[in-house]
Amino acid sequence: MSTDDPVPTATSWTAPTAATTPATAGDATLRATVRVPGSKSITNRACVLAALSAGTTLVREPLDSRDARLMLAALRELGATAEHTADGLRISPLTQGDGETHVVLGNAGTVARFTPALAALGERTVHFDGDAAIRRRPLSPLLDALRTLGADIEDGPGEPGAPPFTVHGHGGLRGGEVDLDSSASSQFLSALLLAAPAFDHGVTVRLLGEVPSEPHIAMTLDMLRRFGAAPERRGREVHVPPATLTLADYAVEPDLSTAAPFVAAPLVTGGTVRIVGWPRETTQPGDWLRSLVAELGGEAVFERGADGSDVLRVSGDGRLAGRELDLHEVGELTPVVAAMLCFADGPSRISGVAHLRGHETDRLAALATELTALGGAVSETADGLVIGPAPLHAGTFHTYDDHRLVMAGAVLGLRVSGVEVENPATVGKTFPGFVDAWHAMLGAV
Incomplete structure (x- = not known):
C-alpha cells in the first residue's frame, strides 16, 4: 500500500x-x-502492540490515513506482516531478519517515536528519515533514553538526536531503569512503555519535568493491559515488566x-x-x-x-x-x-x-x-x-x-x-x- x-x-x-x-x-x-x-493514536498503538505480540491480531475499524499507512509500512520494513481483510487489519509479529532497511517517517510523530525501539529489538540495520518537518520535531530525549537501555543508535549528518539516524539492531534490548524528560511530547514515554514488554528486564522510567497530555499516557497503559502486560504507575515512576503479549481481536x-x-x-x-x-x-x-x-x-x-x-x-x-x-x-x-x-x-x-x-x-x-x-x-x-x-x-x-x-x-x-x-x-x-x-x-x- x-x-x-x-x-x-x-x-x-x-x-x-x-x-x-x-x-x-x-x-x-x-x-x-x-x-x-x-483514532490515529489508538490505531498506531494497536499496530505496534500487535507487532510485538506472540500471535496474530485482528485490528478492527483501524484508521486509514497517511500516518497509519506510514506506520504499517514501517512495521513491514521491520519484519511484521500487515494484511487488510474484510474485517479490518490482520497483523502478524515482527521477525528478526538481517541486512539493511529504510523506514520512511513522513511527518508522523508516532512513527518516528514508536518504531526506533522496535528496530533495536531486531537484527537489522535500520535507517530512519522523513519529511523536512519531522527533522525539526523533538526526538533527542527518546533516542538518548533508548541508548541508556542498550540501543545502538547512530546520528546522521543532520542535527544530533533528530532524523536522519540509524538503529543497529543486535537482537534485543536489556531495558532497565532510565530517566526521561517527556515534557516536549508524551509520545517519548509511550514509545518506551509500548516496547518495554519485549525488553529483557522491562523498563522503569523515572520522569523528569511535566508530561503533557496525560490522557495519552493513560491510553498507552490501558492498551498494554489489554494486550497482557502489567504496567504500574507510581507517582513519577512507570514500570512495565517483561511480558508475552497476545490479543486476538481489538476494535479501534x-x-x-x-x-x-x-x-x-x-x-x-x-x-x-x-x-x-x-x-x-x-x-x-x-x-x-x-x-x-x-x-x-x-x-x-x-x-x-x-x-x-x-x-x-x-x-x-x-x-x-x-x-x-x-x-x-x-x-x-x-x-x-x-x-x-x-x-x-x-x-x-x-x-x-x-x-x-x-x-x-x-x-x-x-x-x-x-x-x-x-x-x-x-x-x-x-x-x-x-x-x-x-x-x-x-x-x-x-x-x-x-x-x-x-x-x-x-x-x-x-x-x-x-x-x-x-x-x-x-x-x-x-x-x-x-x-x-x-x-x-x-x-x-
Whole structure:
C-alpha cells in the first residue's frame, strides 16, 4: 500500500459558510449526523502492540490515513506482516531478519517515536528519515533514553538526536531503569512503555519535568493491559515488566480529536450535530470536548442510534462567551478551539500548551499569524494564546502542512465567507475524507 496522502492534492479549498446565519436557540437549523474514522493514536498503538505480540491480531475499524499507512509500512520494513481483510487489519509479529532497511517517517510523530525501539529489538540495520518537518520535531530525549537501555543508535549528518539516524539492531534490548524528560511530547514515554514488554528486564522510567497530555499516557497503559502486560504507575515512576503479549481481536474507537470541528460546528452556527460511535468510556483526550460544550453553553448528551450504537448529540445556539482554558492535557484540540473562540463575545485565553511549538509546526505561532491575518485579535503568550473579539474577513488561511490547521480553517469558514484553506490534502494525515464529510454536514453535496 502506498504511503502517499490518500486524498487529491489541491492548493486551496474554500471552506463553506453555514447555510444560515448564526441561529438563536429557537431557530437552530444545522441538522447533521456524521461518522469520523478510527483514532490515529489508538490505531498506531494497536499496530505496534500487535507487532510485538506472540500471535496474530485482528485490528478492527483501524484508521486509514497517511500516518497509519506510514506506520504499517514501517512495521513491514521491520519484519511484521500487515494484511487488510474484510474485517479490518490482520497483523502478524515482527521477525528478526538481517541486512539493511529504510523506514520512511513522513511527518508522523508516532512513527518516528514508536518504531526506533522496535528496530533495536531486531537484527537489522535500520535507517530512519522523513519529511523536512519531522527533522525539526523533538526526538533527542527518546533516542538518548533508548541508548541508556542498550540501543545502538547512530546520528546522521543532520542535527544530533533528530532524523536522519540509524538503529543497529543486535537482537534485543536489556531495558532497565532510565530517566526521561517527556515534557516536549508524551509520545517519548509511550514509545518506551509500548516496547518495554519485549525488553529483557522491562523498563522503569523515572520522569523528569511535566508530561503533557496525560490522557495519552493513560491510553498507552490501558492498551498494554489489554494486550497482557502489567504496567504500574507510581507517582513519577512507570514500570512495565517483561511480558508475552497476545490479543486476538481489538476494535479501534472513533477519533474524538478528529471529531472536534464537527463538535464545534453547532456551537458556532447553531443547530445540532450527532456523532456516531462516540464511546461512553474512553481514555481519548478528545472526550474533554463534552465538558467544553457544556462550559460554552451548549449541550452534549448521549443517545442510542437506530443500530444500537452510542451517538453523541451536540447542540448550540451560535453564541459563545470568552473563556480561560488550560489545554495542557488536550493540546491537539487547540487549533479548533482557538478558531471557535475567535467568535466569542469577550476575550479568551488558552494556556498550558507550550509543547505545541514542537508539533507538526509551531502551532502557536501559526495560529497567531493566520488568525491575525484574517482580522483576529490573537497574540502568543509563553504557553498559549490570547484571543480578543474582532470581526474576521476573507483571506487565505495557511496550514503549514498541519492537518489540525485545516480543521481550524474549516471552522472559521462556518461564519466567514471567502476563507481559502491552503493545501487541504494535508488533512489526509488523519482524515482523508474530511472535506467531503464537512460539505455533507453542511448540506453542500
